[in-house]
Amino acid sequence: MVYLDNHSTTPVDPRVLEAMLPYFGPRFGNAASRGHRFGWEAEKAVELARRRIAELAGAAPREIVFTSGATESDNLAIKGAMEAGRRKGNHVVTMATEHKAVLDSVKHLERQGCQVAILPPMADGLLDLNALRAALRPETVLVSVMYANNEIGTVQPVAEIGAICRETGVLFHCDAVQAFGKLPVDVDRDRIDLMSLSAHKMYGPKGVGALYVRKRNPRALLVAQIDGGGHESGMRSGTLNVPAIVGFGEACRLCAREMDADGARLAALRDRLRALLEAGLDGVTVNGTMQRRLPGNLNVTFEGVDAESLLIALPDVALSTGASCTSATVEPSHVLQALGMDRRQAQASVRFGLGRFNTGEEVEQAAGQVVEAVRRIRKLGLTGWA
Numbered sequence: 003m004v005y006l007d008n009h010s011t012t013p014v015d016p017r018v019l020e021a022m023l024p025y026f027g028p029r030f031g032n033a034a035s036r037g038h039r040f041g042w043e044a045e046k047a048v049e050l051a052r053r054r055i056a057e058l059a060g061a062a063p064r065e066i067v068f069t070s071g072a073t074e075s076d077n078l079a080i081k082g083a084m085e086a087g088r089r090k091g092n093h094v095v096t097m098a099t100e101h102k103a104v105l106d107s108v109k110h111l112e113r114q115g116c117q118v119a120i121l122p123p124m125a126d127g128l129l130d131l132n133a134l135r136a137a138l139r140p141e142t143v144l145v146s147v148m149y150a151n152n153e154i155g156t157v158q159p160v161a162e163i164g165a166i167c168r169e170t171g172v173l174f175h176c177d178a179v180q181a182f183g184k185l186p187v188d189v190d191r192d193r194i195d196l197m198s199l200s201a202h203k204m205y206g207p208k209g210v211g212a213l214y215v216r217k218r219n220p221r222a223l224l225v226a227q228i229d230g231g232g233h234e235s236g237m238r239s240g241t242l243n244v245p246a247i248v249g250f251g252e253a254c255r256l257c258a259r260e261m262d263a264d265g266a267r268l269a270a271l272r273d274r275l276r277a278l279l280e281a282g283l284d285g286v287t288v289n290g291t292m293q294r295r296l297p298g299n300l301n302v303t304f305e306g307v308d309a310e311s312l313l314i315a316l317p318d319v320a321l322s323t324g325a326s327c328t329s330a331t332v333e334p335s336h337v338l339q340a341l342g343m344d345r346r347q348a349q350a351s352v353r354f355g356l357g358r359f360n361t362g363e364e365v366e367q368a369a370g371q372v373v374e375a376v377r378r379i380r381k382l383g384l385t386g387w388a
């Protein structure tokens with residue numbers, strides 16, 4: 003079985019697991035227990051992890067707030083910033099290609115009376131900076147644009163977006179889940195004020211994430227969305243998931259060391275994958291720009307092929323259509339539709355997500371099986387284009 007769905011989740015690096023294990027065992031303390039060594043030990047481990055995450059982001063440790071994952075971080079950033087910014091206004095700007103955690107948070111605010119601008123991407127997936135400038139109003143509180151897209155891998159001009167927001171005095175939230183640990187992210191260079199992170203997209207465990215919250219120049223104000231014991235400087239109450247946080251920190255330490263080499267290797271594997279698909283098949287289109295793209299991402303439309311049928315025809319390759327599966331209905335990707343594709347084209351598209359543990363041999367093997375399956379489906383006329 004070849005795993006090529008690393009944008010959905012990544013395997014936990016064995017070195018990360020090793021670092022976590024003692025915190026499921028003898029080091030079980032509550033990091034908020036101030037009266038004994040069990041608590042101190044847990045707190046020390048949490049603070050080390052916080053430093054490692056901050057270091058990879060170019061942030062200060064006290065600017066890192068631990069959460070249950072990036073869905074929660076996106077909710078906290080968007081709802082929290084809009085609630086705190088009420089005196090200035092109620093306008094928020096985002097993009098049609100954002101993750102659902104961002105889009106649904108924004109839609110929630112819209113139902114409560116916020117003014118919302120959802121900008122379309124250009125055909126290559128990138129944000130039109132002039133459209134962003136035109137969308138900003140005196141009452142705009144927040145701009146939320148992701149670093150790298152989880153379906154098409156496109157990397158937004160984040161530093162330029164940050165500069166526009168800073169000039170106009172608007173907070174900039176960036177969902178950096180797919181970029182963090184894979185591209186050099188720096189909250190000062192990129193002028194990011196709020197940034198969502200998730201451990202399980204970077205070889206750490208599921209169920210832990212963080213929100214970077216800028217403390218100075220400017221200070222990003224938030225209203226907490228979970229109240230309780232006042233953990234995480236009051237920004238996010240609840241007992242910390244110490245083993246997961248330790249794993250998150252170790253995952254960051256490894257990414258800092260290995261990001262450059264991993265990225266170069268994955269980009270070469272991805273280009274090899276693309277070459278094999280294009281050599282073996284006609285009617286292959288790559289979605290999103292190749293100029294600004296995550297090294298491990300390839301998103302491809304196979305003309306005339308129903309992608310769901312293709313996945314079923316590939317039992318030994320783990321891939322994704324990028325479509326969001328909610329209960330029984332499979333909706334074609336909102337990202338691909340935002341690029342201007344119709345439902346049928348979107349339903350003919352597959353996302354390849356390469357990761358740290360994929361080998362060249364796996365890529366050759368997967369490409370061969372995909373080429374064969376696409377040919378078979380086309381011959382049978384299982385196009386799903388009825």
Ligand SMILES: *Cc1c(COP(=O)(O)O)cnc(C)c1O
Nearest residue numbers: 071072073101152177179200211
């Ligand atoms: C996976 C993902 C999320 C959600 O993260 P969780 O930690 O799984 O809640 C948010 N944004 C992007 C871009 C993602 O890829």
